[in-house]
Amino acid sequence: MGDSGEVLDIKIADLKAAAPHFHDESVALAGALTKLKHGLAAAGSPWGDDEQGEKFHKAYGPHVKQIEESTRILADGLASIREAMVDMADGHIDNEELIRGMFSRIRVGHDAKGAGK
Secondary structure, eight states: OOTTSOSOOOOHHHHHHHHHHHHHHHHHHHHHHHHHHHHHHHHOOOSOSSHHHHHHHHHHHHHHHHHHHHHHHHHHHHHHHHHHHHHHHHHHHHHHHHHHHHHSOOOOOBOTTSOBO
């Protein structure tokens, strides 16, 4: 709870404005990962086939796959945040319409005797 006493102040316009940024960053991160993979593949093995090179590859090699997988997970996570923000904004709109409908007056026509039709 903030100083103003409000628990949560979500503005639909803010959600809709912020959501595309998560998409953009997800695409950028996925692009960077692709560039990294291609760059490393093009560079080949930067270490020699000697004992020191083999030791380095043993320590470094498994981490490359872990970094690639972690980066892919982050890119997917950013994309899912965008989807969640869009869904949240749509949910707020649907909820407002539902509440508006619940509290709006229902107009019933009356005949000359005052009976509802």
